[in-house]
Amino acid sequence: MYKTVIEPRVSETDGVGHINNTVVPVWFEAGRNEIFRLFTPDMSFENWRMIILNTNIDYTDQIYFGTSVEIHTWVEKIGNTSLQLYEELWQNGRLCAKGTAAYVNFNVEKQVKEPIPDSIREELALHFKD
Structure with missing residues (x-):
C-alpha cells in the first residue's frame, strides 16, 4: 500500500464546514504520485506515461478541515x-471515501498504449490489495 498524508486547506472547505466533494479526486490523485514516478521517473509531462x-x-463519511487525512492506494489489477x-x-x-482508478501506459509521442514493463509490474505487485 502507498500512503500519503494530506493537510486539508481552508480553501477546500465548503459552506457547511466539510471538505468539498470536488477535492477528494485531487487528493486521490496525489496518492498516486509514487506510481506515476514508476512510469515517468523524471515526472516530466514530455515523458508522461x-x-x-x-x-x-x-x-462514506464527512471530511473536515483541521485534521490531516491519509490516502491509502493499492494496486487491484495489472493488465x-x-x-x-x-x-x-x-x-x-x-x-x-473509497474509489477506483484505471490507467493505461500510453506513449504520447506515438499515440499508442504500450505493455507495462516487467520491472514496473514487479514493483506494483508489492502493493496488491489483500
Missing part, C-alpha cells in the same frame, strides 16, 4: 497495458 481511463468515488487502483481516504480512524 499514465493516462486515466476511469475513476469512481464513494463518499497488459493498464492497471486498476483501489483507494481509501481516512480521517480520525474513519473511512471517509
Whole structure:
C-alpha cells in the first residue's frame, strides 16, 4: 500500500464546514504520485506515461478541515497495458471515501498504449490489495 498524508486547506472547505466533494479526486490523485514516478521517473509531462481511463468515488463519511487525512492506494489489477487502483481516504480512524482508478501506459509521442514493463509490474505487485 502507498500512503500519503494530506493537510486539508481552508480553501477546500465548503459552506457547511466539510471538505468539498470536488477535492477528494485531487487528493486521490496525489496518492498516486509514487506510481506515476514508476512510469515517468523524471515526472516530466514530455515523458508522461499514465493516462486515466476511469475513476469512481464513494463518499462514506464527512471530511473536515483541521485534521490531516491519509490516502491509502493499492494496486487491484495489472493488465497488459493498464492497471486498476483501489483507494481509501481516512480521517480520525474513519473511512471517509473509497474509489477506483484505471490507467493505461500510453506513449504520447506515438499515440499508442504500450505493455507495462516487467520491472514496473514487479514493483506494483508489492502493493496488491489483500
